[in-house]
Amino acid sequence: xxxxxxxxxxxxxxxxxxxxxxxxxxxxxxxxxxxxxxxxxxxxxxxxxxxxxxxxxxxxxxxxxxxxxxxxxxxxxxxxxxxxxxxxxxxxxxxxxxxxxxxxxxxxxxxxxxxxxxxxxxxxxxxxxxxxxxxxxxxxxxxxxxxxxxxxxxxxxxxxxxxxxxxxxxxxxxxxxxxxxxxxxxxxxxxxxxxxxxxxxxxxxxxxxxxxxxxxxxxxxxxxxxxxxxxxxxxxxxxxxxxxxxxxxxxxxxxxxxxxxxxxxxxxxxxxxxxxxxxxxxxxxxxxxxxxxxxxxxxxxxxxxxxxxxxxxxxxxxxxxxxxxxxxxxxxxxxxxxxxxxxxxxxxxxxxxxxxxxxxxxxxxxxxxxxxxxx
Amino acid sequence: xxxxxxxxxxxxxxxxxxxxxxxxxxxxxxxxxxxxxxxxxxxxxxxxxxxxxxxxxxxxxxxxxxxxxxxxxxxxxxxxxxxxxxxxxxxxxxxxxxxxxxxxxxxxxxxxxxxxxxxxxxxxxxxxxxxxxxxxxxxxxxxxxxxxxxxxxxxxxxxxxxxxxxxxxxxxxxxxxxxxxxxxxxxxxxxxxxxxxxxxxxxxxxxxxxxxxxxxxxxxxxxxxxxxxxxxxxxxxxxxxxxxxxxxxxxxxxxxxxxxxxxxxxxxxxxxxxxxxxxxxxxxxxxxxxxxxxxxxxxxxxxxxxxxxxxxxxxxxxxxxxxxxxxxxxxxxxxxxxxxxxxxxxxxxxxxxxxxxxxxxxxxxxxxxxxxxxxxxxxxxxxxxxxxxxxxxxxxxxxxxxxxxxxxxxxxxxxxxxxxxxxxxxxxxxxxxxxxxxxxxxxxxxxxxxxxxxxxxxxxxxxxxxxxxxxxxxxxxxxxxxxxxxxxxxxxxxxxxxxxxxxxxxxxxxxxxxxxxxxxxxxxxxxxxxxxxxxxxxxxxxxxxxxxxxxxxxxxxxxxxxxxxxxxxxxxxxxxxxxxxxxxxxxxxxxxxxxxxxxxx
Numbered sequence: 001x002x003x004x005x006x007x008x009x010x011x012x013x014x015x016x017x018x019x020x021x022x023x024x025x026x027x028x029x030x031x032x033x034x035x036x037x038x039x040x041x042x043x044x045x046x047x048x049x050x051x052x053x054x055x056x057x058x059x060x061x062x063x064x065x066x067x068x069x070x071x072x073x074x075x076x077x078x079x080x081x082x083x084x085x086x087x088x089x090x091x092x093x094x095x096x097x098x099x100x101x102x103x104x105x106x107x108x109x110x111x112x113x114x115x116x117x118x119x120x121x122x123x124x125x126x127x128x129x130x131x132x133x134x135x136x137x138x139x140x141x142x143x144x145x146x147x148x149x150x151x152x153x154x155x156x157x158x159x160x161x162x163x164x165x166x167x168x169x170x171x172x173x174x175x176x177x178x179x180x181x182x183x184x185x186x187x188x189x190x191x192x193x194x195x196x197x198x199x200x201x202x203x204x205x206x207x208x209x210x211x212x213x214x215x216x217x218x219x220x221x222x223x224x225x226x227x228x229x230x231x232x233x234x235x236x237x238x239x240x241x242x243x244x245x246x247x248x249x250x251x252x253x254x255x256x257x258x259x260x261x262x263x264x265x266x267x268x269x270x271x272x273x274x275x276x277x278x279x280x281x282x283x284x285x286x287x288x289x290x291x292x293x294x295x296x297x298x299x300x301x302x303x304x305x306x307x308x309x310x311x312x313x314x315x316x317x318x319x320x321x322x323x324x325x326x327x328x329x330x331x332x333x334x335x336x337x338x339x340x341x342x343x344x345x346x347x348x349x350x351x352x353x354x355x356x357x358x359x360x361x362x363x364x365x366x367x368x369x370x371x372x373x374x375x
Numbered sequence: 376x377x378x379x380x381x382x383x384x385x386x387x388x389x390x391x392x393x394x395x396x397x398x399x400x401x402x403x404x405x406x407x408x409x410x411x412x413x414x415x416x417x418x419x420x421x422x423x424x425x426x427x428x429x430x431x432x433x434x435x436x437x438x439x440x441x442x443x444x445x446x447x448x449x450x451x452x453x454x455x456x457x458x459x460x461x462x463x464x465x466x467x468x469x470x471x472x473x474x475x476x477x478x479x480x481x482x483x484x485x486x487x488x489x490x491x492x493x494x495x496x497x498x499x500x501x502x503x504x505x506x507x508x509x510x511x512x513x514x515x516x517x518x519x520x521x522x523x524x525x526x527x528x529x530x531x532x533x534x535x536x537x538x539x540x541x542x543x544x545x546x547x548x549x550x551x552x553x554x555x556x557x558x559x560x561x562x563x564x565x566x567x568x569x570x571x572x573x574x575x576x577x578x579x580x581x582x583x584x585x586x587x588x589x590x591x592x593x594x595x596x597x598x599x600x601x602x603x604x605x606x607x608x609x610x611x612x613x614x615x616x617x618x619x620x621x622x623x624x625x626x627x628x629x630x631x632x633x634x635x636x637x638x639x640x641x642x643x644x645x646x647x648x649x650x651x652x653x654x655x656x657x658x659x660x661x662x663x664x665x666x667x668x669x670x671x672x673x674x675x676x677x678x679x680x681x682x683x684x685x686x687x688x689x690x691x692x693x694x695x696x697x698x699x700x701x702x703x704x705x706x707x708x709x710x711x712x713x714x715x716x717x718x719x720x721x722x723x724x725x726x727x728x729x730x731x732x733x734x735x736x737x738x739x740x741x742x743x744x745x746x747x748x749x750x751x752x753x754x755x756x757x758x759x760x761x762x763x764x765x766x767x768x769x770x771x772x773x774x775x776x777x778x779x780x781x782x783x784x785x786x787x788x789x790x791x792x793x794x795x796x797x798x799x800x801x802x803x804x805x806x807x808x809x810x811x812x813x814x815x816x817x818x819x820x821x822x823x824x825x826x827x828x829x830x831x832x833x834x835x836x837x838x839x840x841x842x843x844x845x846x847x848x849x850x851x852x853x854x855x856x857x858x859x860x861x862x863x864x865x866x867x868x869x870x871x872x873x874x875x876x877x878x879x880x881x882x883x884x885x886x887x888x889x890x891x892x893x894x895x896x897x898x899x900x901x902x903x904x905x906x907x908x909x910x911x912x913x914x915x916x917x918x919x920x921x922x923x924x925x926x927x928x929x930x931x932x933x934x935x936x937x938x939x940x941x942x943x944x945x946x947x948x949x950x951x952x953x954x955x956x957x958x959x960x961x962x963x964x965x966x967x968x969x970x971x972x973x974x975x976x
Contacts, residue, residue, distance in 0.1 A: 053513050053516075053517070054512070054513050054516045054547075054550045054551075055512070055513055056512040056513070056546075056547070056550075058543075067539065111550065112546065112549075112550070114542070114543075114546055114580075116539065116542045116576045116579075116580075117539045117540075117542050117543040117546060118539075119543050119546055121546065121550050160725050160726070161725045224714070224718065225714070225717040225718050225721055226714060226717070235696040236692050236696070236721065237684060237690065237692060237693035237696045237697075238665075238684050238689065238690045238692070238693050238724075239689065239692070239724050239725055255718075255721075255722040255725060255726070256717075256718040256719075256721040256722050256725075257715075257718040257722070283725075285689055285724065285725055285727060286391070286665060286689050323722070323726045323729055324722075324723075324726075324729040324730070324731070324732055324736070325719060325732065325733060325736055326732065326733055328719075328722065344732050345732060345733050345734055346730075346731050346732065346733065346734055346736070346737040346804050347804035347805065347971065348730065348731075348802070348804045350730065365732060366729075366730050366732060368728050368729055368730045369729045369730065369732060371726070
């Protein structure tokens with residue numbers, strides 16, 4: 001049976017679009033803004049308190065008694081607020097000459113006292129959580145007690161892969177072309193707090209320099225796998241990222257290896273140099289795809305029209321990027337879409353297309369191995 | 376409805392990314408596959424209704440089969456002429472499948488039994504919490520909060536045994552107050568299948584925080600597991616609680632003529648039925664983009680494991696990380712730059728739908744597949760094991776064997792059939808590539824049949840097996856399985872080039888005799904539908920299934936590859952020297968005509 005693959009929908013790279021961002025608290029809390037409010041990316045739009053960490057202590061073990069006896073010795077009850085080191089339970093023997101007591105391991109509240117197991121659960125102080133707007137924009141929806149949706153007119157560049165969470169900073173483009181690597185020499189103190197954009201690749205030395213000079217994030221066409229592993233301190237397994245504890249967020253627009261950033265992506269980012277960007281490295285490549293992104297709010301309103309929606313149809317003349325060896329990273333124009341499956345060098349029979357590379361050669365590639373360029 | 380009245384069956388499998396529909400019809404007294412269609416699954420935005428994908432997949436079947444099955448948005452029943460179907464069935468793994476967290480007392484005992492029960496019910500086990508898991512109580516609570524499972528299974532304690540510790544674990548669950556993954560408004564289902572004496576205390580501890588179901592202890596004694604009641608409860612809760620929250624399922628459930636099954640549970644169901652009917656031991660493997668499922672039935676005992684991060688696209692980089700790059704590349708018949716390969720593999724992960732275009736990329740992909748299969752099978756062998764912690768009486772003879780309680784049930788010499796499925800196996804450009812991947816990864820011993828699932832319809836046939844065994848069996852053997860042939864692998868002390876076996880084959884075209892030496896890897900042509908009688912007479916100390924040095928006579932069935940005589944030894948050793956390794960790989964691949972000639976070979 002022949003394999004029929006759909007082609008990969010491309011990433012969005014556009015100077016003008018509308019983006020709506022759902023900002024949701026991890027637990028119900030308080031929303032601090034209302035519909036119509038104009039917010040800055042760093043404004044707190046909602047907040048809540050996460051329940052404190054739970055600690056356990058088996059009082060029966062500590063006092064060497066049966067679980068159903070601990071009520072005789074408890075000095076505190078469920079719901080009592082306790083301080084770290086406070087005595088919780090006490091036994092006295094031999095007319096009070098010998099004491100055994102148990103002290104609170106943390107400050108907080110006694111949540112439960114079990115007479116079946118002798119276990120006492122303590123809840124630590126709640127942890128406040130503040131949720132910011134992430135993008136400069138307008139609140140268009142309030143989700144009662146849960147969060148808000150913020151809409152923004154912006155430039156949007158989606159990357160293919162990233163690491164690190166949400167960060168903000170001025171876009172700075174120290175490289176001259178999309179082919180130029182971002183090396184350590186190009187990063188200096190002027191990059192402090194910035195989103196630094198490189199060309200074909202960011203080296204590990206470039207990342208180290210970005211960390212040293214206090215950059216907020218780095219974006220580049222590619223990164224060598226070994227450099228990424230050194231940066232994150234672990235071998236990449238599954239592409240579910242965004243939670244890494246790393247000092248700068250990293251966004252890769254093309255893939256692994258040294259790969260020139262797409263001309264259009266580079267041109268848009270270069271044109272926005274000096275503007276403030278919201279970035280996120282969060283990536284999830286499974287159901288519910290999440291791609292890393294660079295958002296620069298405050299561009300003119302999006303033009304209505306089909307270019308604002310992801311392109312879903314490929315036709316002759318479509319611009320594509322080839323996303324698998326032997327042509328990985330090259331741009332091309334579709335010149336033929338044969339309907340019948342054809343045999344490729346692996347001997348697999350698959351649906352293919354013919355595309356003209358930038359230097360003029362026409363090549364045949366599986367449709368699964370191209371990405372539409374859209375935005 | 377009695378079996379003979381069924382003339383047409385429609386079945387769908389709602390996967391994470393694709394919904395697959397098959398149409399089966401009764402033709403000349405037997406059931407055959409008529410058409411297969413597929414469409415993107417529509418559980419997520421913008422559709423958020425699984426039935427859209429089902430209707431689209433069925434519409435494709437309608438078009439391909441020239442039958443009318445839909446009347447607007449409903450499935451026409453019963454079948455009459457070219458219209459309608461008598462049965463509609465479905466499985467589902469959409470939205471990430473059924474995700475369970477397991478809580479037990481001792482990791483290798485009750486917690487492991489609970490893990491087996493959950494896996495057998497078709498679940499993905501997100502984590503196993505146990506008293507001896509090395510975590511502090513607050514870390515266990517954090518983990519429960521963080522994971523948001525579809526349900527929690529609590530086991531622990533044999534009946535009449537430890538009670539307090541089980542309740543202690545339940546108290547941690549209550550403190551975590553975990554919320555369900557789907558639907559913030561409904562209470563998380565928790566199953567208690569532990570010590571019966573602790574039931575009242577468990578109920579008191581958990582009734583306010585969760586939807587508690589109490590069922591039979593899955594480990595009533597140290598010597599006995601009782602997993603079936605738990606499996607049934609898991610599947611029932613999956614259907615009535617978890618799926619009820621998934622977008623569109625409330626609409627889909629009344630359409631079906633039998634309960635919707637979790638996809639892996641259906642595959643397990645089918646494999647069990649086949650093993651039982653044929654009186655065989657069987658292993659099935661499904662290597663997907665994100666996960667690899669392994670199923671086995673040995674002496675009637677069913678086991679399933681899922682290796683959550685061993686897959687060929689979304690988690691392909693993790694296979695490299697776990698197996699090691701050198702292990703994956705040892706199967707590639709040329710020298711490659713490992714740094715380039717790591718970049719290429721990660722690029723495949725971030726663009727998961729791409730396929731190898733050139734031969735080197737195919738070799739690398741097949742090398743990685745062997746490692747994913749090998750690792751997944753290792754995990755399966757570890758879990759598909761006898762009960763641990765059982766005291767056994769040992770006599771003098773036992774003291775010379777290394778067998779411990781908890782030894783794996785997977786006996787490669789007793790294995791009769793390996794079925795492979797998943798894109799890398801089912802869609803390999805040459806069937807011999809699939810055969811080599813299965814042999815190299817699983818290392819079958821003695822005589823073993825090999826097959827691949829042509830278009831991965833085992834899930835649909837699994838749910839069908841529950842209501843119409845004959846239809847499921849007919850389609851499984853005639854349309855689902857692609858027979859690759861058989862592998863005969865002697866086991867014994869390996870001495871390169873030394874004779875280990877004499878084979879006499881009574882083939883359709885006459886008798887053939889063959890001397891086999893250690894190191895040989897030979898393909899004997901035996902086509903699909905052909906059979907031959909084989910007598911394999913091993914030298915002293917070598918076993919082909921009848922015992923060391925004893926001759927074995929059996930019928931072998933052919934396939935799209937043929938009969939493979941694999942005397943490369945067990946385990947398989949590849950030369951350390953790069954040139955010798957490459958030469959060896961090329962020789963093996965040439966023996967099976969597995970790949971086009973490599974340039975420079």
